[in-house]
Structure formats: structure tokens, C-alpha cells
Amino acid sequence: MAKKIKWSVIGSGGIARRRTIPEGILKADNAELALVYDINEQVNAEVANEFGARQAHSVEALLDADVDAVYIATPAHLHRDHVLACAEAGKNILCEKPLGMTIAEAQEMIESCRTAGVKLGCAFMMRFVAQHVEALKLINEGRLGKPTYGRAQLSCWYPPMEGAWRQDSVTGGGGSLIDMGGHCIDLLEMFFGKVSKVSCFINNTIHDYESEDSATALLLFENGALATVDTFFCIPDASSKNVLELYGSQGSILAKRTIGQGPAGQMVAFLEGEDKGYDAQQARGADNGMIIAPDPVNTYRAQIEEFTQAIIDDREPAIGAELGLRSQKVLAGCYESARSGKAVEVA
Numbered sequence: 636m637a638k639k640i641k642w643s644v645i646g647s648g649g650i651a652r653r654r655t656i657p658e659g660i661l662k663a664d665n666a667e668l669a670l671v672y673d674i675n676e677q678v679n680a681e682v683a684n685e686f687g688a689r690q691a692h693s694v695e696a697l698l699d700a701d702v703d704a705v706y707i708a709t710p711a712h713l714h715r716d717h718v719l720a721c722a723e724a725g726k727n728i729l730c731e732k733p734l735g736m737t738i739a740e741a742q743e744m745i746e747s748c749r750t751a752g753v754k755l756g757c758a759f760m761m762r763f764v765a766q767h768v769e770a771l772k773l774i775n776e777g778r779l780g781k782p783t784y785g786r787a788q789l790s791c792w793y794p795p796m797e798g799a800w801r802q803d804s805v806t807g808g809g810g811s812l813i814d815m816g817g818h819c820i821d822l823l824e825m826f827f828g829k830v831s832k833v834s835c836f837i838n839n840t841i842h843d844y845e846s847e848d849s850a851t852a853l854l855l856f857e858n859g860a861l862a863t864v865d866t867f868f869c870i871p872d873a874s875s876k877n878v879l880e881l882y883g884s885q886g887s888i889l890a891k892r893t894i895g896q897g898p899a900g901q902m903v904a905f906l907e908g909e910d911k912g913y914d915a916q917q918a919r920g921a922d923n924g925m926i927i928a929p930d931p932v933n934t935y936r937a938q939i940e941e942f943t944q945a946i947i948d949d950r951e952p953a954i955g956a957e958l959g960l961r962s963q964k965v966l967a968g969c970y971e972s973a974r975s976g977k978a979v980e981v982a
């Protein structure tokens with residue numbers, strides 16, 4: 636039987652328990668779950684019991700154990716310390732987004748992993764959504780023409796809660812923008828290339844916690860395309876369709892709910908081909924777009940299998956830490972713009 640990479644988890648009680656362990660590590664053909672750690676001992680015991688793993692009682696104990704890879708799913712402000720400890724122990728690391736709290740932290744994390752000779756990935760699992768993969772193919776084939784405009788939306792209802800780390804910028808690094816907008820920005824860069832300049836507003840429109848509950852960013856890409864990211868903690872879940880819209884000089888790709896955690900999304904492409912000249916009537920035919928409905932892919936499984944295979948093949952992971960750093964740079968530009976009221980060049 637092919638070798639399976641032994642995984643462990645730091646911060647087992649949140650998204651790890653809900654998604655990444657059951658749908659990712661346990662389902663991946665090339666991975667197995669060995670050990671879990673969470674600061675909440677009771678939760679950790681439940682997770683270990685639920686998924687047939689051993690319990691570690693400290694980060695140090697987990698790193699002393701015979702494991703090849705660590706999935707870090709702790710609150711954002713702990714990522715740096717956990718990554719540095721894992722690197723020093725010689726473990727490969729898949730770290731949840733945001734990679735760090737700042738550009739400097741992300742750079743330090745990358746450097747420490749490079750020095751230690753371990754792999755560092757960032758968990759932008761929405762890149763694996765089957766429709767996103769198809770959309771990227773169409774764009775790379777030139778079927779959209781020259782990219783002109785994109786919109787990525789990710790919003791939910793996130794009311795004030797005691798101890799919620801995302802609601803305090805000291806522990807979350809920000810609110811809806813860094814937490815959910817990070818995925819949107821990463822996806823738009825996957826489709827359109829690098830962002831060069833940003834302009835952004837953030838606000839607390841409904842909730843009175845310290846982090847923003849509202850953010851809208853306008854992005855200018857190096858290739859001249861524009862995009863908006865809108866991401867709110869104060870729109871009811873069912874009311875946000877988490878739309879993705881990608882427009883070019885020859886068509887558009889429009890999706891609902893492909894941005895998110897599940898496979899429920901729908902995507903349609905309108906590919907009109909070469910320039911047909913100006914039509915003063917602006918005539919539109921029937922809504923005869925091409926439905927893009929590939930077999931669904933479980934993104935949590937895909938991200939674990941891909942990162943695990945990078946360890947086995949001793950190559951760079953497809954979603955490496957450089958993308959985490961890139962995201963951090965665009966996010967930092969957005970927050971700087973929101974603070975200064977000016978458009979900001981991305982570092």
C-alpha cells in the first residue's frame with residue numbers, strides 16, 4: 636500500500652472538527668490523522684474520540700511525536716507562533732488563512748520554514764472549487780477576452796458573541812475583510828493576476844464590536860481590470876448569495892454560492908467570441924448562457940490531498956505560503972486605504 640503521510644492538528648475544535656478533519660484528512664487517499672491538540676482539553680478529547688486520533692496535551696508534545704504534517708487551525712493571532720514552533724520541529728505545515736496578522740509576520744513565517752527546510756501552505760481551499768477551476772481554464776484559454784471587471788462577495792450574519800476572536804482586531808487582525816474578504820481577493824488574483832492598487836472602505840454598520848462588520852474594496856489589477864470585493868458580517872446568511880462575477884471583452888462568467896464551504900454553487904458563462912462591432916440597440920438574445928457544472932470537488936479533501944502529495948513528491952505545494960503573503964499585502968493595502976481615505980499601491 637502507498638505510504639500515507641501522518642497528520643496532526645493544532646486547534647482541533649473549530650473548522651478542523653467541522654470540515655478539515657472529517658472531509659479532508661480522513662478522506663484523503665494519501666493522508667491519515669495521528670494526533671490532535673486543542674487548548675480546550677474537553678473539546679480535544681471529543682475530537683480525538685470522534686475521529687480515532689490520539690490526543691496531545693501540549694504543542695510541544697504534539698511536535699515531539701512522529702508526525703509529518705501539522706494543520707494549524709487556531710485563531711489568526713496564534714498562527715505565527717504555531718508555525719514557527721512547527722518549523723523548528725521540522726514539520727510540514729498547512730496553515731489556515733490569514734497566514735499571519737501582518738506582512739512582516741507572514742514573511743517571518745515563510746523565512747523560518749525555508750530555513751528549516753519544511754513546506755508551508757496556506758489554506759485557500761476555495762481555489763479547488765470545481766467551477767472555479769473550470770472558470771480559470773476558460774480565462775486562460777482567452778474565452779473571456781481581456782479581463783475587465785470582477786466581483787467577489789462573501790458575507791454572513793455574525794452577531795456579537797463573548798470571546799469571539801474575529802470581533803477583536805488584536806486576535807483577528809480585522810473583521811469581515813481579513814476573515815472572508817481574504818478568500819475573495821485570493822480568488823480574484825487567481826483569475827485576473829496581481830492587484831496593483833486598492834481603495835477601500837470599512838465600517839461598523841450594524842454590530843458594535845471592535846472589528847469591522849462591513850468592507851468594500853475596489854481593486855485595480857496590473858492588467859488594467861477592475862474588481863470589487865464586498866464582505867459583511869451583518870447580512871443574513873440566506874440573503875447573501877456570495878456571488879462571483881467575472882467579465883471580459885468577450886463575455887462573462889457569473890456564479891452564485893461557488894464562494895463558500897460547500898458544493899452548492901451554480902455557474903453560467905456567456906462567451907460571445909470576437910468583437911462583433913457596436914450594436915446601438917444593445918440587443919440581447921435569450922438568456923442562453925453555458926452552464927458550468929463539473930463534478931463537485933470537496934475542497935477540504937482536495938487541499939489536504941494536494942499538500943500531502945507535495946510532501947510525498949518533495950515539491951512546492953500548489954497553494955504555497957507565497958499566496959498567503961500576497962493576500963496579506965493586498966489586505967494591508969486595503970486597511971491602509973480605509974484608514975487614510977486614499978488609494979494605496981500594493982506593497
Ligand SMILES: NC(=O)c1ccc[n+]([C@@H]2O[C@H](COP(=O)([O-])OP(=O)(O)OC[C@H]3O[C@@H](n4cnc5c(N)ncnc54)[C@H](O)[C@@H]3O)[C@@H](O)[C@H]2O)c1
Nearest residue numbers: 646647648649650651673674675708709710711731732733
Ligand atoms: N477555509 C475555511 O473554510 C475556514 C473556515 C473557518 C475558519 N477558517 C480559519 O481557521 C482558523 C480557525 O477558525 P475557526 O472558525 O475554526 O475558529 P474557532 O474559534 O471555531 O476554533 C479555533 C480552535 O482553536 C482552539 N485554540 C485557541 N487557542 C488555542 C491555542 N493556544 N492552542 C491550541 N488551540 C487553541 C480553540 O479552542 C478552538 O477549538 C482561522 O484562521 C480561520 O480564518 C477557515
